[in-house]
Every structure is written in structure tokens, then in C-alpha cells.
Amino acid sequence: MKFSCDKDILLKEINMAQEIVSTKNAMSILSNIYLEAEEDALVIKATDTKVSFETRMPVAVSETGATTVLGDKFLGILNSIPEGELEFEQIDTKSTIKPSKKKIKFQLKSISSEKFPEFPVSSEKYFEIPVKDFKDMIMQTVFAVSDDETRYFMNGVHLEKTDGNIVMVATDGRRLAYIGKPIGNGIKDFSGVIIPPKILTILIKRAGDEGPISISVTDKTLFIRFGSYNLSSVLIEGPFPNYKRVIPESQNSMFVVNRLEMLDALKRVSLLVEQKSRRIYLGLASGSVSVYSEENDIGVAREEIPCKYEGEELSIALNYRYIEEPFKVMDDEEICIRFTDTTKAITIVPVPEKDFFHIVMPMQN
Numbered sequence: 001m002k003f004s005c006d007k008d009i010l011l012k013e014i015n016m017a018q019e020i021v022s023t024k025n026a027m028s029i030l031s032n033i034y035l036e037a038e039e040d041a042l043v044i045k046a047t048d049t050k051v052s053f054e055t056r057m058p059v060a061v062s063e064t065g066a067t068t069v070l071g072d073k074f075l076g077i078l079n080s081i082p083e084g085e086l087e088f089e090q091i092d093t094k095s096t097i098k099p100s101k102k103k104i105k106f107q108l109k110s111i112s113s114e115k116f117p118e119f120p121v122s123s124e125k126y127f128e129i130p131v132k133d134f135k136d137m138i139m140q141t142v143f144a145v146s147d148d149e150t151r152y153f154m155n156g157v158h159l160e161k162t163d164g165n166i167v168m169v170a171t172d173g174r175r176l177a178y179i180g181k182p183i184g185n186g187i188k189d190f191s192g193v194i195i196p197p198k199i200l201t202i203l204i205k206r207a208g209d210e211g212p213i214s215i216s217v218t219d220k221t222l223f224i225r226f227g228s229y230n231l232s233s234v235l236i237e238g239p240f241p242n243y244k245r246v247i248p249e250s251q252n253s254m255f256v257v258n259r260l261e262m263l264d265a266l267k268r269v270s271l272l273v274e275q276k277s278r279r280i281y282l283g284l285a286s287g288s289v290s291v292y293s294e295e296n297d298i299g300v301a302r303e304e305i306p307c308k309y310e311g312e313e314l315s316i317a318l319n320y321r322y323i324e325e326p327f328k329v330m331d332d333e334e335i336c337i338r339f340t341d342t343t344k345a346i347t348i349v350p351v352p353e354k355d356f357f358h359i360v361m362p363m364q365n
Helices: 007-020 071-080 131-139 149-154 197-206 259-272 320-329
Strands: 002-006 032-038 041-047 051-058 060-063 065-070 085-091 094-099 106-111 127-130 157-162 165-171 175-182 190-195 212-217 221-226 229-234 253-258 279-285 288-293 302-306 314-319 334-339 346-351 356-360
Touching: 002 007, 007 032, 007 041, 007 051, 007 071, 007 085, 007 197, 032 060, 032 071, 051 197, 065 071, 071 094, 071 106, 127 131, 131 165, 131 175, 131 197, 131 212, 190 197, 197 221, 197 229, 253 259, 253 302, 259 279, 259 288, 259 302, 259 320, 259 334, 279 320, 314 320, 320 346, 320 356
Parallel strands: none
Antiparallel strands: 002 060, 002 085, 032 041, 032 065, 041 051, 051 229, 065 106, 085 094, 094 106, 127 212, 157 165, 157 190, 165 175, 175 356, 212 221, 221 229, 253 334, 279 288, 279 314, 288 302, 334 346, 346 356
């Protein structure tokens, strides 16, 4: 096996592959990246058995063949050599990497490509959604996933297609993030599945903002295609909570704040918040909201910002992260917070309202 290519182009693909591979056992085949030279292309694969990645890139092939190399070492070599062309040659169990601009060569021991796991193949049709829309859906939900492994069914983002809409929901039991976008009726509805965050965070980082993304869902696996990339992820088994029961039917009070002013106030006040509870208070009065911490051994902080509110004076205790995180992923100038009373869930929506919302349960005062 022998090929040559531009170092920077190869580095980009190996970077992405290395995000996938398992590093728990450095001598395992799962810590290796699969390389196959065929005709005028290089096929690159990586997996941790749960998430799989495959792409192909144009290269000049002198000799076809396949091998696997240790991902982190191969990435380190590519990062260390200068820009320009490099040559990769595989003989027996040794891979040689030589840059064209330096008189240096690296030799990596390899593991036979025959030991690399087979990848799953979808048995269902793919449907398309604009990649920008899908990334927006991930951004509005993935931060609300629970990290409590005893409640494994909350450790991912719920995805379902129903009534011509594709819906994503995440919750950790104290907050909920929801977004739905129209997808049409060309693809049959599927019951909800739970997607682990790993493949979603890779998509946020690596997918562009132009063109479509193709998705296929089976009982146990999610398949995604965009550009030259094919990814798949094993789904989380188990019943996702009935999120529709959490959504308030009506809320008779509300206030509207400037998003950036609230984020700045949260950032400053959180400096003196007790970090275990992360409790802050929103003190509402006519025309203003005070963001303040409870007095503790560290001290206390309080900041007042203007808001649109007419009603009785009251205060709502909240985990500041549960307000800060949805505010960060929105890009609207004004945000509306709806509520019924200080003990029941609040709903965070942009102004004007869009296709997403966030629900947060208050803490005890």
C-alpha cells in the first residue's frame, strides 16, 4: 500500500477520526484508524464500537491496500510535519510516513485491517433536512442532557418524527429543552429514539452550514450522511420520559429581558454563588428584575437590570446554569420568561416566539 497527498487535507480527516476512536486501551484495534488506498481515493474509518465514522478523500495511489495505525500517534506525526505533500507506505506490519520538505521519516507499527470491526448498514430509507436546521436543533437541546448514569434514558437527546415534524427533546429531570421543525410527510413517522451526545457534538463541530444532511433511523442505530462523511451511532435503549406532561398548558405571568444584559448579570452574580447549589434569585418588580445571590461565607452580589414586567413583587430561585445555558444558545435580542407562580415551572422563549422553548423548574426559596 502506497499513496501521497497533501498533509493538511489528511490532517483534517484524521483529526475527525481521532475524535471517535477509543483510547482506553492503547494496543486495541479500537485505538487504530483504518486506512485503505483504492484507485484514486483513501478511505478512512474509525470506531469505538458505539460511534462509527467513514470518509474518503482524493489521493495519488501508487499501490492499493489497507492497514490500521494508532490514531493518536498518527495524528501527532501529522501535526509535527510541515505543510506540503507527504508519502505513506505500508510494508508488512510497518507504516512509513515521509514529508516532502524534511529529511525525516516516521515508522509506525500497524495492526492488520482484517481485524477492524465491520460497520452497520441502515435498513431504512434516509430523509433530508438542511444541515443548518439540524445543527440548530442540536444546539438548542444537547446541553440539557443528564449526566446521571443511573438514569441512562436521560443521557441522550430524544428524536422523533411525527405529523410532518422532526422533534428533539432533552431533559435532566429539572429542565427540558424542546425544538421542532417541519420535515414534510415523505418519510414515515418513527417512534422516539435516544441519541447519545457524542455523535451530536461531532456534528456541531464538523458539519458546515450549507446543504442537506441525510438521516436514517432504525430500532438500534442512527445513521447520518453529510458531505463525504458517513457516521452512525448506537442508540440508548429505554423509555424516554413523557415530556409532553411537563409542558405547561398556560402561564398567566411573564417578563421580557434583554438577552445580553441578563447574561452579563448572571456572569457577574455567579462569581459569588455557592457552586454546589448554583442558586440565584430573580427578584421581579415593576419595570426591573434583580439578579442576586443568597448571602453565604463568600459574600453576596446583586445586579438590577430593566425588564418589561407589570405585576406583584416576587422572587424566583433558580439554578443559574439553567438560565445561562439556554440564553447562550439563543441569538435573539429579547427573551420572554413565562410563569404561573414561584414554585412552578418557568418557560423561556425568544421574542418573537420560534420553534423552540426551554422549561426550568425553580428551586426552593
